[in-house]
Amino acid sequence: xxxxxxxxxxxxxxxxxxxxxxxxxxxxxxxxxxxxxxxxxxxxxxxxxxxxxxxxxxxxxxxxxxxxxxxxxxxxxxxxxxxxxxxxxxxxxxxxxxxxxxxxxxxxxxxxxxxxxxxxxxxxxxxxxxxxxxxxxxxxxxxxxxxxxxxxxxxxxxxxxxxxxxxxxxxxxxxxxxxxxxxxxxxxxxxxxxxxxxxxxxxxxxxxxxxxxxxxxxxxxxxxxxxxxxxxxxxxxxxxxxxxxxxxxxxxxxxxxxxxxxxxxxxxxxxxxxxxxxxxxxxxxxxxxxxxxxxxxxxxxxxxxxxxxxxxxxxxxxxxxxxxxxxxxxxxxxxxxxxxxxxxxxxxxx
Amino acid sequence: xxxxxxxxxxxxxxxxxxxxxxxxxxxxxxxxxxxxxxxxxxxxxxxxxxxxxxxxxxxxxxxxxxxxxxxxxxxxxxxxxxxxxxxxxxxxxxxxxxxxxxxxxxxxxxxxxxxxxxxxxxxxxxxxxxxxxxxxxxxxxxxxxxxxxxxxxxxxxxxxxxxxxxxxxxxxxxxxxxxxxxxxxxxxxxxxxxxxxxxxxxxxxxxxxxxxxxxxxxxxxxxxxxxxxxxxxxxxxxxxxxxxxxxxxxxxxxxx
Numbered sequence: 001x002x003x004x005x006x007x008x009x010x011x012x013x014x015x016x017x018x019x020x021x022x023x024x025x026x027x028x029x030x031x032x033x034x035x036x037x038x039x040x041x042x043x044x045x046x047x048x049x050x051x052x053x054x055x056x057x058x059x060x061x062x063x064x065x066x067x068x069x070x071x072x073x074x075x076x077x078x079x080x081x082x083x084x085x086x087x088x089x090x091x092x093x094x095x096x097x098x099x100x101x102x103x104x105x106x107x108x109x110x111x112x113x114x115x116x117x118x119x120x121x122x123x124x125x126x127x128x129x130x131x132x133x134x135x136x137x138x139x140x141x142x143x144x145x146x147x148x149x150x151x152x153x154x155x156x157x158x159x160x161x162x163x164x165x166x167x168x169x170x171x172x173x174x175x176x177x178x179x180x181x182x183x184x185x186x187x188x189x190x191x192x193x194x195x196x197x198x199x200x201x202x203x204x205x206x207x208x209x210x211x212x213x214x215x216x217x218x219x220x221x222x223x224x225x226x227x228x229x230x231x232x233x234x235x236x237x238x239x240x241x242x243x244x245x246x247x248x249x250x251x252x253x254x255x256x257x258x259x260x261x262x263x264x265x266x267x268x269x270x271x272x273x274x275x276x277x278x279x280x281x282x283x284x285x286x287x288x289x290x291x292x293x294x295x296x297x298x299x300x301x302x303x304x305x306x307x308x309x310x311x312x313x314x315x316x317x318x319x320x321x322x323x324x325x326x327x328x329x330x331x332x333x334x335x336x337x338x339x340x341x342x343x344x345x346x347x348x349x350x
Numbered sequence: 351x352x353x354x355x356x357x358x359x360x361x362x363x364x365x366x367x368x369x370x371x372x373x374x375x376x377x378x379x380x381x382x383x384x385x386x387x388x389x390x391x392x393x394x395x396x397x398x399x400x401x402x403x404x405x406x407x408x409x410x411x412x413x414x415x416x417x418x419x420x421x422x423x424x425x426x427x428x429x430x431x432x433x434x435x436x437x438x439x440x441x442x443x444x445x446x447x448x449x450x451x452x453x454x455x456x457x458x459x460x461x462x463x464x465x466x467x468x469x470x471x472x473x474x475x476x477x478x479x480x481x482x483x484x485x486x487x488x489x490x491x492x493x494x495x496x497x498x499x500x501x502x503x504x505x506x507x508x509x510x511x512x513x514x515x516x517x518x519x520x521x522x523x524x525x526x527x528x529x530x531x532x533x534x535x536x537x538x539x540x541x542x543x544x545x546x547x548x549x550x551x552x553x554x555x556x557x558x559x560x561x562x563x564x565x566x567x568x569x570x571x572x573x574x575x576x577x578x579x580x581x582x583x584x585x586x587x588x589x590x591x592x593x594x595x596x597x598x599x600x601x602x603x604x605x606x
Contacts (some may be wrong), residue, residue, distance in 0.1 A: 025422070026398070026413035027570040028544070029504040029562075128564055138504045139545055140564050178375050228386060228537075229501070229508060231413055231420040233374050241522035241550060255415050255501030255508070257520065257537075258550070263374035291375050292425050299426060 003152040004068040005056075005119060007144055008103065013059025014144040016123050017116075019052050021131035025254055031234070032135040033250050035059075035114045035207055035273040037266075038302070039077035042166060043118030045305035046074035046095040048158030053122030054132040056144070058115040062106025063144070065117065067098045071152060072120035072160050078112025078170060078274055094163040094312050112170035112274040113205075121153030137208050137251040162309040167301070169271045172201060172279030175247075176268055176286045176294060180236050180260035185221055194219060194261060195283050199245070203277040207251040210272050211244060212281060218243015221259045229257040235264040237283075247272045265291055267298035368393070368446065370437050376410075376425050378437060381418040382446065386510060386538070389447040390417035391498045395574055396449030400440060408433065414574065416498050416508060452575040454604075457494070460542070461599040462533055462555045462580040463588045464490075471552040475535050478518040478552075486554075487582055489513055495540060497576045505561035505570035506544040509578055514538070520550035531557045531598065533580060542578070555580060558591045558598025566596075577605060 007014075019040060020033025034040045034057055044051035062080050072095060075082055079092035085103045090096050092115075098104055109115060125132050134141030144150075183191065193216075202211035220243035221227075232238070236248045238258045247264055249272065262285060264272060275281070286294070367390070373379040380397060383390035398412050398419045408428035412421045423433055464487045465472035476486035495509035502508075512535075520536045525548060528534060532543040533555030541551060544561035557580075561571050572578075583591075583599075591599045 022411050022422075024504070025411050025420075026500065027504060028501045028506045029570075129569065137545065137547070138562065138564075140504075179372065181371065181373055181379060228384070228416055229499075230415045230418055231373065231377070231379060231501070233377055233422065235374055240524065241520065253502040253547075254413065255499065265375055288372060288375070288425075288430050292430075295375065296426055 002068065003071060003121070003154070005071075005123070005150045005152055006066045006068070007146055007148045007150070008064040008066055009105075010063040010144050010146045010148070011058060011061035012143070013061070014063055015057050015134040015136065016054050016125050016132055016141070016144070016150070017057040017134065018054040018122075018132050020133045020250060021129050021135075024129060025231075028254050029129070029135070029138055029140075030252050030254050031250060032133045032138070032140075032207075033131070034116070034133075035250055036077050036116070036169075036270040037250075038167065038169070038270045039114070039116045040118075041302045041305060042076040042093070042164055043074045043116055045309065046076070046093075046159070046162060046164055047072055047118055047120050048306065049120065049122070049156070051302075053118065053153070054125065055116045055118040055123060056150075058106065058117065059113060061108045062115060062117070063146075064103055064105045065098075066103050067100060070100045071098050072096070072155060072158065073098045073104070074118040075106075075115065076118065076164075076166065077114050077116040078109040080109050080115045081107035091163060091312055093166050095160045097160055109276075111276070113276055114273055119152050120155030120158065124151040124153040135251055137253075159309060161312045163312045164305065164309055170274045172275045172281045173271055175271065175281055175283050176265045176291065177237065177262035177283055178265065178286060178288055178291050180263040181230050182221070182227060182259035183262055185227075185259060186219065186261055190219055191261070191285070195285060199281045199283070201275045201277055201279045201281065205277070207249055209238070209246040209248045209252055210275070211246050213244060219245065219261060227257050227259050229255045232256045232260070233263065235266060235269055236260045237262045237264060249273060265294055267295055368397075368441055370434055370441070372430060372434075373420065377420060377422045378433060379418050379420050380437060380441065383417045386416050386498070388496075392449050392451060393417075393446035394419045394499075395452055397441070397446050399452075400443075404440060406436060413501070414499050415501060416510075452573065454573070455575040455577065456573075456602045457577045457579070457605050458572070458600055458602045459579050459581050460557050460559050461583045461587065461591060462557050463585055464533075464555045464582055466585055468556040468585065468588065469533065469553050472554040475518065475552040475554050479515040481515060486516075489515070490540070490554075491580055491582050495578045495580075497572050497574050497578065498539075499574055500570065500572065502541065503543065503545045503547060503562070504564075505572060507542055507561070507572045507576075507578070509540040509542065510538060512538045512540065518552075521552060522550075524548045524550050525553065528553050529556070531559055533557060540580070556588065557600070558588070558594060559600045560596035560598065563596055
């Protein structure tokens with residue numbers, strides 16, 4: 001019998017994402033893929049499958065999903081309230097069984113920007129140009145809508161009810177960068193100031209790029225508006241005409257003429273993607289040698305994810321009968337499902 | 351890369367092209383000049399083809415921009431120094447500026463509305479070029495433009511080169527949205543948009559030519575080396591071309 005996941009409700013920013021489609025750069029098509037690639041690796045580890053399986057990326061808010069068959073799922077990235085219709089809450093950064101016919105409702109993000117719903121066997125929509133990733137900027141595929149029925153691949157089976165402590169990356173912070181193509185055109189004092197000031201993540205951010213507002217003056221470059229168009233890669237920090245930097249993300253353009261002051265390391269890009277508007281960033285230039293050490297460590301960490309899984313303890317407070325009992329006493333279910341991985345000092349959404 | 355403003359004129363001239371530079375964590379760019387020229391553009395295309403042919407296992411993908419070749423590789427598998435050395439050795443094997451154009455080039459004639467509400471920045475761009483709108487359109491339509499590179503968006507060509515008067519900078523603000531098929535202008539170049547996108551270039555013409563067809567046998571229509579003539583049409587003719595399919599009335603012929 002075919003395995004499908006039906007969307008009964010869909011938030012406005014739901015797309016199918018995998019690791020993207022390399023190889024079309026020369027044709028003007030950027031790689032695309034998940035905004036937070038580490039979340040795909042975590043979902044793969046939680047389900048004991050490859051990081052390349054396609055998942056549902058949820059920007060800001062989730063949706064309601066119904067499984068045609070029992071399936072394994074995992075939830076990663078920005079934590080969101082996830083509940084089954086009987087009130088059972090599902091922990092974020094963990095794997096679960098989604099029973100046949102069960103309806104899973106995923107609400108708004110508590111922290112961060114992009115949550116991910118993974119399924120055992122992966123979302124199995126047809127590949128286009130070699131990948132399943134929707135590339136909104138290129139018009140390749142579209143956002144998911146209520147009523148969509150997504151095919152799910154065959155699941156070879158694997159762990160379930162396992163949890164993973166995610167690498168912290170939802171609150172902004174330090175971004176390591178290396179030189180990019182126009183770094184040396186910026187005056188040394190300006191490059192130093194770029195690493196001294198604090199930037200605030202603007203509300204203008206999407207899968208193409210994230211705008212960062214500098215504390216103080218912009219970083220405009222004399223003659224920068226006539227720089228010859230050159231190749232662009234995700235991570236490049238493009239300074240537009242008014243001196244405001246954009247960090248370019250997975251769906252960025254492939255060439256551009258605005259000067260690049262630096263390029264954020266790949267392993268720091270999930271931090272850029274996940275920050276909410278208002279989050280603060282700093283930049284620090286590192287040498288290529290140091291960058292290789294940082295990326296090697298990150299790759300080793302990704303390879304070790306499976307060994308870091310821990311069983312999710314069956315907390316009596318999460319068992320559905322007890323939740324029902326709490327409802328009688330006037331406590332709402334769903335919003336009190338604290339995730340051990342969350343910083344409890346952080347205010348939660350009502 | 352070196353800041354030429356800090357060098358004496360002699361020292362600046364002594365620097366030779368091409369130059370190899372790291373580009374971000376996992377890329378190298380080989381630049382064949384710091385300004386657009388046909389020889390440097392041909393060199394970039396030919397050098398990319400040579401890298402692809404070399405089949406280096408650590409190379410993930412390659413592309414070209416106007417006068418440069420890019421490669422992305424895995425620095426965890428191959429040191430930056432080793433990759434750079436490989437590039438330098440390949441560069442030394444021939445005079446890339448003498449390389450021919452790519453094979454199989456075509457000339458495309460693309461029906462285009464200049465100005466009107468469809469392309470509201472013609473007057474502004476013409477004024478910046480010191481021309482009347484009519485004269486600007488006459489000069490653009492008379493210039494056979496060549497696809498120097500495909501980039502920015504899928505299947506989207508950078509076309510050059512326009513007469514010197516059109517050496518106008520990008521605008522400082524981004525226009526939030528310019529539609530697919532738009533003809534936009536800056537720095538003696540034209541870009542024909544393959545998607546709806548924000549831009550800092552000025553929107554001077556509009557076509558119905560669709561350049562990216564993800565489910566077609568040929569998803570990317572134009573190729574580097576192809577030539578394009580933008581042929582002025584009326585708004586009425588443009589309306590009628592709504593029925594003309596993805597080519598939007600554009601026709602092509604083989605170039606020798």
